[in-house]
Amino acid sequence: MSVAVVGLGNLILSDDGVGVHVVQHLIDAFRFPDGVVVIDGGTSAIDLLDQLIEAEHLIFVDAARTGGAPGTVVELEGARLPAWFRQRMSPHQVGLADLLATLTLMDHAPKSVTLIGIEPQSMELGTELTPAVAAAAVEAAAKVLAKLSALGLHAATSRADAETRLCV
Amino acid sequence: MTRIVVDPITRIEGHLRIDCEVDGGKVNQAWSSGQMWRGIEIILKGRDPRDAWVFTQRICGVCTTVHAIVSVRAVENALQLEVPLNAQYIRNMIVAAHGVHDHIVHFYHLAALDWVDIVSALKGDPAGAAKIGASLSDYKGNSEPAIKAVRDKLSGFVGSGQLGVYASGYWGHPAMKLPPDINLLAATHYLQALEVQRIANKIVTVLGSKTPHIQNLAVGGVANAINPESQSTLTLERLFAIKAWIDELDDFVNNAMIPDVGAVGAVYADWTKYGAGVTNYLSVPDMPVDTKGTKFAMPGGYIKAADLTSFKTVGRFGDPYFRDNVTESVKHAWYSYSGDGKALHPFKGETSPQYTDWQDAGKYSWIKAPTFNGERAQVGPLANVLAMVAAGHEPTKKHLTRLLKIASTVAGTEIPVDAVHSTIGRIAARAVRCAVLLDELKAQWQLLVDNIGKGDFATFNRPVFPKGEVEGVGFHEAPRGVLSHWAVIENGKIKNYQAVVPSTWNAGPRDDNDQPGPYEASLVDNPIADPDKPLEVLRTVHSFDPCIACAIHLADTDRRPIVSVKAF
DSSP, rough: OOOEEESSSSBBBBGGGGHHHHHHHHHHHEETTTTTEEEEEEEEGGGGGHOOOOOOOOEEEEEEEEEEEEOOOEEEEGGGHHHHHHTSTTTTHHHHHHHHHHHHHHOOOEEEEEEEEEOSSSSSBBEEEEEEEEHHHHHHHHHHHHHHHTTOOOOEESSTTTTTTOOO | EEEEEEOOOOOSOEEEEEEEEEETEEEEEEEEEESSSOHHHHHHSOGGGGGHHHHHHOOOSSSHHHHHHHHHHHHHHHHHHHHHHHHHHHHHHHHHHHHHHHHHHIIIIIIIGTTTHHHHHOOOOOOHHHHHHHHHOOGGOHHHHHHHHHHHHHHHHHTOOOOOGGTOOOOTTTTTTHHHHHHHHHHHHHHHHHHHHHHHHHHHHHHSSSSSSOOHHHHEEEEOOOOOOTSSBBHHHHHHHHHHHHHHHHIIIIIHHHHHHHHHHTTTTTGGSSOOOOOOOOOOOEEEOOOSOOEEEEOEEEEETTTEEEEEESSSSTHHHEEEEEEEOOOTBSOSSSTOOBOOOGGGGOOOOOOOOTTTSOBBSSOEEEETTTTOOOOSSHHHHHHHTTTTTTHHHHHHHHHHHHHHHHHTTTOOOOSSSSSHHHHHHHHHHHHHHHHHHHHHHHHHHHHHHHTTTOOOOOOOOOOSSSEEEEEEEETTEEEEEEEETTTEEEEEEEOOOOOHHHHHOOOTTTOOOOHHHHHHOOSOTTTOOOHHHHHHHHHHHOOOTTSSSSOOOOOOOOOOEOOO
16 A cells, blocks of 8 residues: 655745645654655646656645635545646646646556645735635645545654644 | 737646737747746745745746755855865756756657657557667667557557547647657657656655755755765765666667657758747856866857857856846836836846736736847757857767757758757757766766765855845756846845746747847747647747746636637
8 A cells, every 4th residue: 555645836825835834744743654655746747756656545735726715625536636637726737637647658547536625815925824724734634644544544643733733 | 810829838837828920821920928927036035045945946846956056056156155076066966867857858748749649659550660760779668569568558548538648739730740650659758758757856856855846955065964884875875876877867868869859850850940039049057066166067158149159158157247247128028117117137136016918019928038238048958059069068069960960861861050040959959958968967976976985075065144235146057048046145134036047038028129039039930830720839839848937926727728819
């Protein structure tokens, strides 16, 4: 079993970077069992190929426009994902859709792809998350951990307040 | 007359809109417009200059490494800080490996689909493709079974309706001219290149600790500890693993990529007549091999009006010839400048957005228009290869001669060096530069190993910030051309910071004198067979390898048709 958790987004465009904030928090505050890699993917696509090619399950964490209130966290999987790519709700998906097609072409299609999406409020230049989205980042991190647990992979907390407060 | 609007240009990083006015089957005017707004300087003001590179490498998902390297160079230039030899060599290896990776991905995965028809490749004969491959080189990946396996895989992929990466291709377009067997050979290398680019990325990962977003840089050197005795540092074992990867890259680049580009260029020799555009070429030297940045393994400089004898070298980091001659105009960009509004030097640069609607004769882009010595200049591998040829750089001359010889043999007619001032020439120059970078990667590897062998383990000099104001420019010959960061530092904090990136030079709009930028100029006179499928526009624009996420910023992209055509 191998799982890659990939945070996507741009850290200098405020809430656009929420996916990266979430994985930085996970890396900082949790220890993961063998077989789990947690990656700060930034806004890259093809550059991630080498790290994703062996993963059986991919979990992406990213800002996603779904029409909800800022900070709304959604979990999309399977048939609902292509719509996410097509609608291009955040600026990275052109490359990401190509990346997934490329994995398939190389006979390394993952068994599952999950998106933990967070509705952004501000995409302006800036390095801080807005309060609603910062709160949602903790919820998104919990969803990642729950998803890993469902796959039989349990992360250990290395900080007492890790599940309630973002440390980035 | 017809107006074609391609928005966004696909298979690039970032959001670019190209407008072309077409008359009589060819382009007579073009506009290049960045559709997102920029401003890294807004984030950096007031920060510690030692941290700037951590933020600048977040500008783009493709060019992370280059924005990190050039940022530490800018601060080092402001402090006149020397960098230990080991740090230069390690940075140079990262830069070379990143460049090789980028050039391979650009040719095979971004540009080739404008010239290679994947659907036609399915009709190719593996035996015929293998025979063509064998006539070009002895590359081991050209065996008939390997090619047949690729054809079968592609047939399954396309047959299942999963066009995916290929969905945006103009298959069957009348301007697609490669015979099925060559299409099949190129498609085979397309798939092999996916594996090969991973190898180049591994080198960056081992030296940079992490990709994307390397972690090992510091103003004053690198954070790599060198100790041949310790397993947790950069050991000889790791260095020899890197050497083995370099050899694998060498086989692919010299025996697959260079012959492919030569053969494609020969079949599309008519494209040596189109796309020259701006033929003032600017590049900078790179691969510093001393601590002060006064000696470089790869030269750079300025060439005026395609005349190689006019070459004037940029000699060292901070060279006033480069530093004092760059300005940026906003006459046609959505910004305003204080004072008379004329072009400003980057140290005095301002970023005040002033959005108007699209105005053909007014403002129409979020990208500023840079000039060198008051002139528009093209940057990129072609500019760099021409500069290196003008400077007498032997490895460059060797690889360029070999590529032109392959192209001439396939075309059955002599293809002269002058043919590179063109759309297809930019693609050829990128392949040449890829091979040159690979040679330099080997050379830098040897320099590092030899220097460690002498007992020099130093990798870092501590920066000290003076009271008062200092300013510095860092430059780097990045995969898409000249990248420069300009930092003004006051009492140890950033006061102003401007990035003049390669795609600013190439994709910028008209300047203060209404002179078109390189994209705009290179599109003029391109043939357009079908305005609804402007493949020719994509060929010329992709030949520059646009990456404009750093030239500009975020888009909120509603889904719209990519090409629209208006007759008037």
